[in-house]
Amino acid sequence: MPRIALRPENAQQAQLLRLLRGNGPHSRAELGEAVRLSRSKLANELDRLIEQGFVESGGFAASRGGRRSSIVRLSDSIRFAGIDIGATSVDVAVTNGELEVLGHRSAEVGVHRGPSAVLDVALDLLGKLRAEGTAPDVHGAGIGIPGPVSFRDGVPVMPPIMPGWDQYPVREAMSHELGVPVQVDNDVNLMALGEHQAGVARSVDDFLLVKIGTGIGCGIVVGGNVHRGVSGSAGDIGHIQIDENGPPCACGNSGCLEAYASGTALARDAMAAARAGRSTHLAELLEHAEALTAADVTEAVAAGDPVAVQLLRSGGHRVGQVLASLVSFFNPGLVVVAGGVAGAxxxxxxEIRSAVYRRSLPLATGNLPIVLSELATAAGAVGGARLISDQVFSVPRGAEER
Amino acid sequence: MPRIALRPENAQQAQLLRLLRGNGPHSRAELGEAVRLSRSKLANELDRLIEQGFVESGGFAASRGGRRSSIVRLSDSIRFAGIDIGATSVDVAVTNGELEVLGHRSAEVGVHRGPSAVLDVALDLLGKLRAEGTAPDVHGAGIGIPGPVSFRDGVPVMPPIMPGWDQYPVREAMSHELGVPVQVDNDVNLMALGEHQAGVARSVDDFLLVKIGTGIGCGIVVGGNVHRGVSGSAGDIGHIQIDENGPPCACGNSGCLEAYASGTALARDAMAAARAGRSTHLAELLEHAEALTAADVTEAVAAGDPVAVQLLRSGGHRVGQVLASLVSFFNPGLVVVAGGVAGAxxxxxxEIRSAVYRRSLPLATGNLPIVLSELATAAGAVGGARLISDQVFSVPRGAEER
Structure with missing residues (x-):
């Protein structure tokens, strides 16, 4: 198989590739119907895609009364990589052209160690996955970062928990390293794309994904695409102010959503409860550690500790309060709740449901499922593969037929 | 000129019509470059559009060195109607194919008089405009309604201030009456489209338009199109709760944005100030009327009454508070403030600016103009013409070349 360093030549080819990505192998007859091309025009475009190594032909579909139509599929050698950089770990997945995960590895590494160290870990994991796989080349990589990203420039922008990453040329560095197209996005956007590709949002084109972890963020999908906003900061809901007299936030303001309901806030409140003797369970956990974490709260909730349950509910109530406004404003078809704290x-x-259903307009909540993420830790990596496949399977700017 | 009861036959024709709508007459050479069609294919599509009466050919462009290229333009007989139904008045505009307003009339009529009475007034105004104009036929009408609308069904849905309108088949009735395609939408969405077409948002594809009038609503434009949400209620921000212990709202809840900052709330607070003797200016206005209105507050503000100014500022602060969250969430490129109260x-x-700039993320407000509407009362009617032209200048569903 030839190495693919190409992009489709026109909108029809791009559309064929995306159809094959989303729905697997097709007969030529089915493709012709789906893209409304004449038989000869379709044959031309498919021949070009086969020459370029994007597509392969093989086998015949069951007869529908006439000549049997031959099957085409995405080339078995197409590989995409999704790299999800979290606060304390890196997840890497390799998929085929249809975005099925063929291999997945993760490693612990603190994002505070800086871009070179963390990206080296990602490259190392990817190298192992490539060595294991049947097709060693990847044709593109999508990378998620736990902080604000300039999508256009492929760089983090003043990410609060990532010393050394501000303006670091992640896209350029990784694209140079791998020799293939790379895109960089906020981790929450990638989780939303992942759930849209292969998770709970699969058939939903307008939805929100709220991630409650160390921080709180929101992925916004409109018409099947991520809405990033004019400066790429859309979905940064963690610092929406709930009460100007509320608790101080790491951002310097007071009463932000994160100051009430993030993993960090939960850990802070759990420590206070443990020290004040309000929860023996949390106090015991604190005896064996320097500090409590959100994971400790989750554990205490699982063990039935009423104080921990109350902390979690109170956080959920605050998230629901903000979400209620956003649901009235945006009228999504689905809300997905994800992130470490959501695992609790x-x-x-x-609590989130009750706040949203009580406060949003009936018209907006009449048919609004609020559900947990399905892919959990894999969502970001799958979303990364989806993101870069969107680019590789599109017509380069300038060559576009409008 | 033949009567147009047609729609373009394919995506290229639709694209040509929209180019001519947005940018006026073009030479064939310019059109060919803009749509990337070969000369013969372009000539074919233009011939079809001329046969159908959409387009006319005439005159020659200045030579660019070779044979002079002939000019094409939208047929001079194309007319669109925009009908903006407000709480107390109806505005009707007739435009040409390029959406230039050729005639505009309005009449006072309370929306509470019910759909037949109000739509009759609209038809009457439209009849007068048609009689005045050089081309008597309209080729479509877009209608705005001051309440929630099911865009898909073309009917109002439980509009709070519109007795008798719930589920009334506005689109069907008007389409039957006029014999042309009709679309019905929320008035705020149409104002946003109007500002995008011909006003302050002309070059901006992602923006919010906040209307502060009797009620408060928001139009959301994403990628140049109105975002209506899955049930069509997107932008209903008037009942976002600011404080659960706040003043009672007409909707039955407490502390909604409208209960603080709508024209109705302003009038209520102005009456209280007048009766308590806190403002002699407002008290004088109240002596000559049964009740004060938002327009009285506006007048008092213009006269420099400090209490009225304070009421307006306090309303602006509340609107800014909600907008700050929406700006962080949505990251728009522009916020347009419109409606009767905005006229003050x-x-x-x-106040709105100061609240938004202080509370939203720096990344989201770094380059965010917050400006007043430019078209004022004409915005809705222009938006109506734009809405229906989008439909008339598109390929009917099912015939689409995807």
């Missing part, structure tokens, strides 16, 4: 389970979700 | 001027705008 249904008491959080119940 | 710059102290309102100053």
């Amino acid at each position: 389970g249904h008491s959080l979700l119940a | 001027g710059h102290s309102l705008l100053a």
Whole structure:
């Protein structure tokens, strides 16, 4: 198979590639119907895609009464990489052209160690996955970063928990290293794309994904695409102010959503409860550690500790309060709740639901599922593969037929 | 000129029509470059558009060195109607194919008089405009309604201030009456489209238009199109709750944005100030009327009454508070402030700006103009013409070349 360093030549080819990505192998007859091309024009475009190594032909579809139509599929050698950089770990997945995960590895590494160290870990994981796989080349990589990103420039922009990353040329560095197209986005946007590609949002084109982890962010999908806003900061809901007299936030303001409901806020409140003797369970956990974490709260919730349950509910209530406004404003078809704190389970979700359903307009909540993420830790990496496949399977700017 | 009861036959024709709508007459050479069609293919498509009466050919462009290229333009007989139904008045505009307003009339009529009475007034105004004009036929009408609308069905849905309108088949009735395509939308969405077409948002594809009138609503434009949400209620921000212990709202809840900052709330607070003797100016106005209105507050502001200025500022602060969250969430490129209360001027705008710039993320407000509407009362009618021209100048569903 030839190495693919190409992009489709026109909108029809791009559309064919995306159809094959989303729905697997097709007969030529089915493709012709789906893209409304004449038989000869379709044959031309498919021949070009086969020459370029994007597509392969093989086998025949069951007869529908006439000559049997031959099957085409994305080339078996196409590989995309998704790299999800978290606050404390890196996840790498390799997929085929249809974005099925063929291999997935992760490693612990603190994002505070800086871009070279963290990206080296990612490259190392990717190298292992490539060595294991049947097709060693990847044709593009999508990278998620736990902070604000200039999507256009492929660089982090003043990410609060990532010393050394501000303006670091992640896209350029990784594209140079791998020799293939790379895109960089906020991790929450990639999680939303991942759930849209292969998770709970699969059939939904307008939805929100709220990630509650160390911080709180929101991925916005409009018409099947991520809405990033004019400066790429859309979805930064963690610093929406709930109460100007509320608790201080790491950002310097007071009463931000994150100051109430993030993993960091939960850990802070859990420590206070433990020290004040309000929860023996949390106090015991604190005896064996320097500090409590959101994961400790989750554990205490699982063990039935009423104070921990109350902390989680109170956080859920605050998230629901903000979400209620956003649901009235945006009228999404689905809300997905994701992130480490969301893993704590249904008491959080119940509070979020109750606040949203009570406060948003009936027209906006009449048919609004609020559900947990399905892909959990894989969502970001799958979203990364989806992101870069969107680019590789599109017509380069300038060559576009409008 | 033949009567147009047609739609373009394919995506290229639709694109040509929209180019001519947005940018006026073009030479064939310019059109060919803009749509990337070969000369013969372009000539074919233009011939079809001329046969159908969409386009006319005439005159020659200045030579660019070779044979002079002939000019094409939208047919001079194309007319669109925009009908903006407000709480107390109806505005009707007739435009040409390029959406230039050729005639504009309005009449006072309370929306509470019910759909037949109000739509009759609109038809009457439109009849007069048609009689005055050189081309009597309209080829489509876009209608704005001051309440929630099911865009898909073309009917109002439980509009709070519109007794008798719930589920009334406005689109069907008007389309039957006029014999042309009709679309019905929320008035705020149409104002946003109007400002995008011909006003302050002309070059901006992602923006919010906030209307502060009797009620408060928001039009959301994403990528140049109105975002309506899955049930068509996107932008209904009037009942976002600011404080659960706030003043009662007409909707039955407490502390909604409208309960603080709508024209209705301003009038209520102005009456209280007049009765309590806090403003002699407002008290004098109240002596000559049964009740004060938002327009009285506006007048008092213009006269320099400090209490009225304070009321307006306080409303602006509340609007800014909600907008700050929406700006962080959506990251628009522009915020347009419109509606009767917005007419009161710059102290309102100053408060909104100060609240948004102080509370939203720096990345989202770094380059965010917050400006007053430019078209004022004509915005809705222009938006109506734009809305229906989008439909008339598009390929009917099912015939689409995807």
